[in-house]
Amino acid sequence: MLASSVQRSKPTPYPSKARSALIRRTVVVVLVLIALTLVTISFRSPRSGPVHGLQGAGSTALHPFQIAATRVAQPFRDAYSYIDGLTKAKAENKKLKKELIEYRAAQIRAAAAAAKEEQVVKLLHFVQGPTFPNGYRAISTEVTSFPSGPFTHSLTIAAGSANGVRLNSPVVSGDGLVGIVSNLFPHSAKVTLISDPNSYVAARDLQTRVRGGVRPGAGGTLILDQVQKTEVVKQGDEVVTDGTHNARLPDLYPYGIPIGRVTSVGVADTASFLQVQVQPFANLGSLDAVAVLVPTKHR
Amino acid sequence: MSLADGVKAAVLLFVAAIAQVSIFSQLHVFGAVPDFLLVSLVALSLLRGSVAGAAGGFFAGLLVDTASLGTLGLTSLVLTLAGYWIGRYGETTGRDRAHAPFLSIGVVTVLYELGLLVVHFVLGESAPAGAVVRSIGPAIVLNLILTAPVYAVVRRLLRPAEREELSAEVQLLG
Numbered sequence: 001m002l003a004s005s006v007q008r009s010k011p012t013p014y015p016s017k018a019r020s021a022l023i024r025r026t027v028v029v030v031l032v033l034i035a036l037t038l039v040t041i042s043f044r045s046p047r048s049g050p051v052h053g054l055q056g057a058g059s060t061a062l063h064p065f066q067i068a069a070t071r072v073a074q075p076f077r078d079a080y081s082y083i084d085g086l087t088k089a090k091a092e093n094k095k096l097k098k099e100l101i102e103y104r105a106a107q108i109r110a111a112a113a114a115a116k117e118e119q120v121v122k123l124l125h126f127v128q129g130p131t132f133p134n135g136y137r138a139i140s141t142e143v144t145s146f147p148s149g150p151f152t153h154s155l156t157i158a159a160g161s162a163n164g165v166r167l168n169s170p171v172v173s174g175d176g177l178v179g180i181v182s183n184l185f186p187h188s189a190k191v192t193l194i195s196d197p198n199s200y201v202a203a204r205d206l207q208t209r210v211r212g213g214v215r216p217g218a219g220g221t222l223i224l225d226q227v228q229k230t231e232v233v234k235q236g237d238e239v240v241t242d243g244t245h246n247a248r249l250p251d252l253y254p255y256g257i258p259i260g261r262v263t264s265v266g267v268a269d270t271a272s273f274l275q276v277q278v279q280p281f282a283n284l285g286s287l288d289a290v291a292v293l294v295p296t297k298h299r
Numbered sequence: 300m301s302l303a304d305g306v307k308a309a310v311l312l313f314v315a316a317i318a319q320v321s322i323f324s325q326l327h328v329f330g331a332v333p334d335f336l337l338v339s340l341v342a343l344s345l346l347r348g349s350v351a352g353a354a355g356g357f358f359a360g361l362l363v364d365t366a367s368l369g370t371l372g373l374t375s376l377v378l379t380l381a382g383y384w385i386g387r388y389g390e391t392t393g394r395d396r397a398h399a400p401f402l403s404i405g406v407v408t409v410l411y412e413l414g415l416l417v418v419h420f421v422l423g424e425s426a427p428a429g430a431v432v433r434s435i436g437p438a439i440v441l442n443l444i445l446t447a448p449v450y451a452v453v454r455r456l457l458r459p460a461e462r463e464e465l466s467a468e469v470q471l472l473g
Contacts, residue, residue, distance in 0.1 A: 027350050028383045031357040035379055038361075038372025043422055051371055058365035062317065066366060069321035077325065 116288040122174020123291055133243075133254030138172075138291040139164055144188065146287070153196035153216075154179070157290060160187045168252050170241075170293045176258035176281030177201065177241060178290055189292070193284050194259070195220060202242040202251055203259055208232050211242055214259055217277060220284070222260055224276035229267060233276050237262045254293065305351075307456055308343055312355050315339035316362035324367075330430065331437035336363065337411055338445045340378060341385050341403050342453035345393060349386030356382030370422065377414040381407050400450045401443060408439045 041051045120140075127138040141159035159165050161184050171178045171191045179199065183190035194201060194214065201214040203224060210231040217223040224239055239262060243255025258281050266275035319336040326333055336359055344352030360375030385403050393399035412435050420426035 024350050028353045028379065031353050031379045032376060035357060035360070035372040035376035039370055039376060039418075039422070040372075042364075042371035042373075046370070055365050055368065055371050058362075059368055062362065062366045065313075065317045066321045069317045073318075073322040077322070080326070 119174055119287070120289045123172075123289055124174070126172060126174050127291055131256050131258070133256055133293065135296055136254055136293040137296050139294055140289065140291045141165075142289055143287045146285070153193045153199075154182065155191050155193065155287065157189050157191055157292070158187070159292060160185045160189050162186045164294055165189050165292045166294055169295075170253045170257065171290050172257055172293060173282045173287055173290050175283065176260065177253070178282050178284065178287065180252060181292060191290070194222065194280065194282075195284055201253055201259065203239050204242045205233050205262070206238040206240050207234065208237060212273075212276070214239065214278060220280075221263070222278040222280055224262070224278050225273060227274040227276055229272075229274055231274065233262060233265050233274060235262050235265055239278050257293075304347065304457055308347065308351060308355055309358065311339060311343065311453065311456060312336070312359040313362060316359045316366065320363055320366040328441060329434075329437035331434040331441055333441035333445055334408065334411070334438065335445060335449070337378070337381070337407065338404060338442055338449045339453060340382050341407055341446075342400060342450045343457065344382045344386035345389035345399055345403060345450075346454060346457050347386070348390050349383045352382030352384075352386030352389075353379050354382075356380070370424075373418055373422070374415070377411060377418060380414070381411050384410075400446050404442045404446045405439055408442050409435055412438060 038051060041049065042055070045052060123140060126132060127140070132138070139159050141157045141163070143155050144158045145156040157165075157171070165181060165184060167181055167184050169181045171181060177194055179191045179193040179196070181189045182192040192199060195216045197216055199214075199216060202211070203214040204211045205224070208231070210227055210233055212224045212227040214222050215225050222239075224233065227233055239259045241253040241255060241257040241259060242251065243253065244251040260278040260280040262276055263279045264275075264277040266277075268275060315336045319334065323333050323335045340352065340356055340359055343355050347355075356378030357375045360373075360378035361371070363369070363374045363378075364371045385407055388403060389399065393403065396402075412431055416426050416428060416431050420428075
């Protein structure tokens with residue numbers, strides 16, 4: 001059986017294969033050539049010619065179908081647009097909220113910087129102004145810690161002995177007297193404010209030349225004490241530091257540093273002195289920049 | 300391909316072209332547009348071979364160019380080649396392969412986009428290569444999403460051709 005010869009069937013010819021390949025290639029070549037011709041004609045004369053006319057006619061014929069398709073798809077497109085818009089709106093809302101927070105923070109920073117700058121400008125005016133005391137130089141510095149409550153009447157500044165600050169040096173802001181250096185470190189110093197219960201500053205009424213002493217009063221105000229009832233002090237008068245009158249007993253504060261403005265003047269039968277209330281010029285609760293007044297000559 | 304099949308294919312491509320121009324062209328997802336027409340053409344080419352693919356591509360491209368008032372023949376040229384190439388793939392190595400439609404769509408989407416880019420560039424028209432390249436990824440994904448349902452519908456519409464109907468240059472003889 002195995003040795004017997006087997007008659008192989010005659011291979012089937014594929015006459016159609018070559019033909020179909022030829023047809024296929026011919027079709028694609030012809031179509032590509034037509035397409036290229038159309039592209040060339042359309043590109044060369046995009047606004048006129050037979051192809052343009054043909055395209056216009058075709059477009060007109062297709063127009064109703066396009067409109068129909070658009071109308072059929074309109075509800076779906078509306079739904080898609082709604083969902084898409086909602087998604088985008090949510091994302092945009094989130095983004096805008098984030099931006100708003102950033103802008104608020106920036107605005108607060110800018111406002112804080114502006115407020116600080118305002119204080120620095122005032123301080124500069126004071127330092128460079130005519131009321132700046134002679135024989136002193138200013139060491140401008142930042143406030144690093146603030147009065148934290150009603151029981152604290154001091155603050156810390158970012159300048160110390162290494163910067164030339166000396167103990168008992170007066171400290172001013174652009175508005176007026178702040179206090180005095182009560183403790184000194186190489187790169188910082190403690191400033192006791194004029195609102196401290198132990199503070200006492202020799203002062204005078206700038207308008208009436210009446211002398212007295214400024215000490216803390218109630219509610220953040222100051223009292224111009226030791227003013228005789230016979231003296232005249234008027235509401236609205238400015239109170240400044242009195243300065244040194246006796247070279248042997250020099251005052252800690254030079255003459256002319258603004259302290260505050262008289263807000264009320266009272267006379268009590270039982271009191272020995274006038275009751276003069278002074279509103280300090282310096283806002284002792286929100287100081288950012290101050291200047292330490294250091295004598296140019298050693299005492 | 301019988302006359303009935305030809306009519307069905309023509310209607311299919313006509314609907315696909317109109318839908319593409321009127322509906323799908325407005326669906327921008329991540330910078331890409333789903334190409335319903337291309338997916339339909341690929342399905343037709345895989346099921347009916349290269350001649351039907353090339354003719355269908357030419358016809359569909361002509362419709363698109365006419366409806367969108369673009370340069371006539373431009374889309375035809377690219378779709379003709381795409382239909383022919385996918386048709387050849389369907390006639391030979393892609394025959395009866397389940398992954399053939401998806402593979403074809405993945406490849407032809409890239410080639411179609413790049414082909415259009417090249418043709419526009421050659422004609423001196425606007426050819427934003429960066430935008431096209433960026434949109435290719437999303438376009439592939441969108442077209443792949445369309446592939447399964449579209450292929451199923453087209454397959455139902457045009458029953459797979461008998462082997463004898465398809466060209467078989469790479470057929471193994473045994």
